[in-house]
Amino acid sequence: MTGLVLLQAGLDPEGPVDPRGGPPANLIPNPTDLVALEWALALTAPVTVLTLGPAGAEPALRLALARGAARAVRVWDPVLGEADAVLRAGVLAAGARALAPDLVLAGARGLDGASGAVPALLAARLGWPWLDDALAVTRSGSAVAVSRPRPGGRREERLAEPPAVVTVAATSAEPPYVAYRARRAAAQRTIEAWSLADLGLDAAAVAGWGRSQVTAHDWPRPRARRTAAPPTARSAAERLRGLVSGGAPARPGGPKLLEGPAEAIADRLLAWLAERGLA
Amino acid sequence: LTPVWVLAELETGPDPRVAEATREALGEAADVARPAEPGVLAVARRDDADEAVAALAELGAAHVVLLETAVPALTPELTAEIAAAWLAAAGAAPVVLLGDTRFGRDAAPLLATRLDAALLSDALAVRRGPGGGLAVTRPARRERLHATHRVPPGTAAVVALRPGALGVGAPAPAAIVSVERVATPTASADDGARVARSGRIAAADPRTIDLREAERIVAGGRGVGGPEGVALLQELADLLGAGLGGSRVAVDLGWLPPERQIGQSGRTVTPRFYLACGISGASQHLLGIRGAGTIVAIDTDRRAPILEIAHLGVLADWRPVVTALIARLRARAAPPPA
Numbered sequence: 001m002t003g004l005v006l007l008q009a010g011l012d013p014e015g016p017v018d019p020r021g022g023p024p025a026n027l028i029p030n031p032t033d034l035v036a037l038e039w040a041l042a043l044t045a046p047v048t049v050l051t052l053g054p055a056g057a058e059p060a061l062r063l064a065l066a067r068g069a070a071r072a073v074r075v076w077d078p079v080l081g082e083a084d085a086v087l088r089a090g091v092l093a094a095g096a097r098a099l100a101p102d103l104v105l106a107g108a109r110g111l112d113g114a115s116g117a118v119p120a121l122l123a124a125r126l127g128w129p130w131l132d133d134a135l136a137v138t139r140s141g142s143a144v145a146v147s148r149p150r151p152g153g154r155r156e157e158r159l160a161e162p163p164a165v166v167t168v169a170a171t172s173a174e175p176p177y178v179a180y181r182a183r184r185a186a187a188q189r190t191i192e193a194w195s196l197a198d199l200g201l202d203a204a205a206v207a208g209w210g211r212s213q214v215t216a217h218d219w220p221r222p223r224a225r226r227t228a229a230p231p232t233a234r235s236a237a238e239r240l241r242g243l244v245s246g247g248a249p250a251r252p253g254g255p256k257l258l259e260g261p262a263e264a265i266a267d268r269l270l271a272w273l274a275e276r277g278l279a
Numbered sequence: 280l281t282p283v284w285v286l287a288e289l290e291t292g293p294d295p296r297v298a299e300a301t302r303e304a305l306g307e308a309a310d311v312a313r314p315a316e317p318g319v320l321a322v323a324r325r326d327d328a329d330e331a332v333a334a335l336a337e338l339g340a341a342h343v344v345l346l347e348t349a350v351p352a353l354t355p356e357l358t359a360e361i362a363a364a365w366l367a368a369a370g371a372a373p374v375v376l377l378g379d380t381r382f383g384r385d386a387a388p389l390l391a392t393r394l395d396a397a398l399l400s401d402a403l404a405v406r407r408g409p410g411g412g413l414a415v416t417r418p419a420r421r422e423r424l425h426a427t428h429r430v431p432p433g434t435a436a437v438v439a440l441r442p443g444a445l446g447v448g449a450p451a452p453a454a455i456v457s458v459e460r461v462a463t464p465t466a467s468a469d470d471g472a473r474v475a476r477s478g479r480i481a482a483a484d485p486r487t488i489d490l491r492e493a494e495r496i497v498a499g500g501r502g503v504g505g506p507e508g509v510a511l512l513q514e515l516a517d518l519l520g521a522g523l524g525g526s527r528v529a530v531d532l533g534w535l536p537p538e539r540q541i542g543q544s545g546r547t548v549t550p551r552f553y554l555a556c557g558i559s560g561a562s563q564h565l566l567g568i569r570g571a572g573t574i575v576a577i578d579t580d581r582r583a584p585i586l587e588i589a590h591l592g593v594l595a596d597w598r599p600v601v602t603a604l605i606a607r608l609r610a611r612a613a614p615p616p617a
Contacts, residue, residue, distance in 0.1 A: 013421035084428070085398055086391065113421040114401040120388035121398060129475040132384060145478065153483025153492035160475040211397030211434055216427040217419060223404050225446030226306050257592045262599030266607055269575070269600070272591055278495075278552045278573060279519065279608075 001139075001162060003044030004101035006092060006119060007033045007064055009057035010111040019217040027053060029060035031170065032107025032116075037064055038173040039137045039166070040105045043144075046070035050095050052080050052088055058191055066178045066186035073099070077196045079207045087210040089121035094199040096126060102162040103144060108133050108169050119167045129160035134168045281411075281432070282369070283312035286362055286377040286386065287321035287335060295330040297338060300378020300442040305338060307445055308376045311405050311413070316341040320365070320375075322358040325349050325462075332458050343458045355385035356474060361463050362386075363393035372396070372435035374413060376405065379439035387439045396435035399428055403444050413438070488522045490541060495521035496550045496571075498541055500564075501528040502557020502578065502597060509534045512556060515601050518608040524548070526558050542567035556597040560585025577601075 008030040015025050040047045048071040049064040051057050061072040075095055080088070096104055106119040123130035131137075134146035135155070143159045146166060150156045196203050258265050273279035285308045288298035301319075308317035319340040323331035325347045335343045346361050366373050375390060377383045379401050391398035399415045403425065408414040411432030419426040430436045483492065490496060497516040499509055509529070516523040523539060530540040541548055543563040549570035556577045558564060565588060568574065576589035577597040586592040593600060 011420065013423065017420045017423045019424055085400075086396075111421075112419055114418060117388055117398050117400040120384070121392060124389045124392035127473060129473050130388075131475050133381075147481075149492070150480060151492075152494040153488040155481045155483070157478030157480070158475050159478050161473065164475070211395075212399060212415070212428045212430045212436070214426050215414075215429045217424045218427070220418075220422065220425045223416075223445070225444070226303075226448035227446055256590070257586070257594050259594045262595060262603045265593055265595055265600050266603035269591070269593065269604065270607060273552070273575075276573060 001044045001102040002100075003040040003047040004096060004099055004104045005033065005037045005040045005047060005049045005064070005069070006104065006106040006122075007037070007049050007051045007060060008107075008111050008118075009051050009053045009060040013111060013113065019219060021217075027056045027060060028111075029063060030107055030109075030111040031175070032109045032168070034064070034067070034107075034175040035170060035173045036105040036107050036166075036168045037067060037069065038175055039134075039168055040103070041068050043137060043139065044101075044103050048073060048099055048101065050075070050092065050099065052076065052083075052091060054081075055193075061191050062183070062186045062189070063178060065189050065191075066182040067175070072189070072191045073194055074191055075194045075196070075199065077203050077206070079196070079203050082210075082213060084210050084212045084214075085117045085121055086212075087206065089118050089125055090209045091196070091199070091201065091206060092118065093122050093125045094201055095194075096122065098199055100163075102164075104128070104163070104165045105137075106165075106167050108167040116167060119165050123165035126163075126165075129164045131158050131160055131164060131166045134166055135172045137166055137168065137172075282371055282373045283308050283315070283317040284320045284366065284373050284375045285317055285340075286358075286375055286390070287319050287338075288378060288380060288382045289321055289323055289327075289331055289334065295327065295334045297334050298378060298380060298382070299447065300380045300383065300440070302338065302447045303442065303445045304376040304378055304440050305340060306448050307405050307440060311374065311376070311407060317376075318342040318344060320344050320346070320362055322346045322348060322353065322361045322463075324351075324353050328460065332460070336458060341457070345458060345460050346463050347460055348463050354474075354477075355382045356389055358382075359386035359389035360393065363390050365461065365463065366394060372433055374435070375437045377437070377439055378442050380442055383439045387437050391435075391437040394435045394437065396437045397428075397430045398437050398439075399430075400439045402438050402440050405438050405440070408432075485516060485520050485522050490522050490524050490539065490546045490548050493522035493548065493550050495519055495552045496524050496541070496548055497521045497554045497556070498524040498526065498558060499529055499534075499556045499597075500526035500558030501532075502559075503529065503534070504557070505532075506534050508557075508598070511598070511601055511605075515554075515605050515608075518605060518612065519552075519554075521552070521554070522550075526561070526564050555585055555589070556601060558585055559583040560588070 009027040011025050012028045047069045049069045050073045052075050065072050110116045131146040133148045136147045138145050143161050145159045147155045285304045287301045290296050328347045402415050404416040406414045408429050413430040415428045416425050499512045513523050524541045525535040529535050543566045547567045551572040553571040553574045574589045575591045576585040577593040
């Protein structure tokens, strides 16, 4: 089974930020994508790493090569500079078609911390099944199986036949330290730089794939949340109390208190819980 | 004018209801659609349709479209496919809002691809842009900046809103609630679509569950007295199917491992049921249990702060009460004598 890891290289979110842009900064690999690389190395061979990015993204790819990836491909065209998720997914889909892997892996979260929509769009575009938020990835016969979190600590097993797209949770594995010797060796390796034409795409046509555009960056100004206004039938004091307690009804006279012998308390407590479907 | 829709996330089962994230999206959609009204689009299995209509009518939206399907199991992906087919047939590039919940994360990318739409996940706010179109606020650089994404007019858009970011306003009086029920053609099981399938769902082991995920928690503090007290609480927790946690004191004294600590310097927990034994309720601890559903506290001190926030307080020594609870729960679990 062959693997393809989508490695996002972007501005370091911990670095200095400036709404007006600021000087060009180093591009770092998305840590969650490096977690995906670990799963790819464990399950598939050979592993190819694919990045959309300018030459500044090469150190991120070299790190992946040092970690054990067999091949690194960087696709770039100025059109991709302002690309939205839909456009990037389209180009990555062309890359996935060209490289024809059995399994595409990526991190479930982007470098910005937002839920990664690009791998999901890629899967939808290719018509491949998408397994999201994997805590563990395994082979199950011919299928690939992931375990994903469910409410209450439950774990749901999801299966798909390859080729498939898997996004992994940031906590699902720990990328190990990469030895200096391996980094040195990776510095000598070749990173394949592809243009859109190499993927059989026309830059002008690709530019038309975008569906949205970032027009401005601002300092965060959280918007006021909507709240349900308390009913006007209540007194002003009651309405104020309702607002500051987040809408929770005030408990007149404080909480309910149980007292008495332990046996009686236990019985009443269990009955109280049973009423609420808790025991 | 661009039609604005909210794709409803329906929780079916014994207690059918519309997800909180859908209510939030509807509030935002009303602002975006003004002066028109947003529509609510929902997909339900034919067997669940009546319950779904009842749950949807409570939203107070003027126009609700319920797409009924005969599939045996409805996944978010299938919901997206059915909704997209209906929206595409309705013409006019729509704006679809939904919550960025697990449902939304599965449904939104498919919906956007089928509608040839922009996809904006993890959105914090949506407004009408100048000259039509949309202006969507999303976090950038890990929340340190906000980015404004513009969708040009005439382009379809799918916006997944971060749950909890917008809040739910006062329900608008339901002027006209028209629920339109549309039967959708049944997709055959083998129509060539390659999809992921679900395997078994493994229940969590309450003894090893991460407390942040636990639905029930039994916790102890200084008042439990020592490791033997903790062992008694563990017995109760096992019978209730609850995770065992504790206050900082209990962890500092070595009665519990650090990952079992609840409070500001430990885990912030959101169980449906929280039982505190011998915890007075320092503000640091209360901060960690603010999101709990039902809080029951057992303490001997009438003035303990935890009794003020508890839904039910028990003014007693915890040990005899817990012993009695264990005896009753064990009797209930044992088969009745023949």
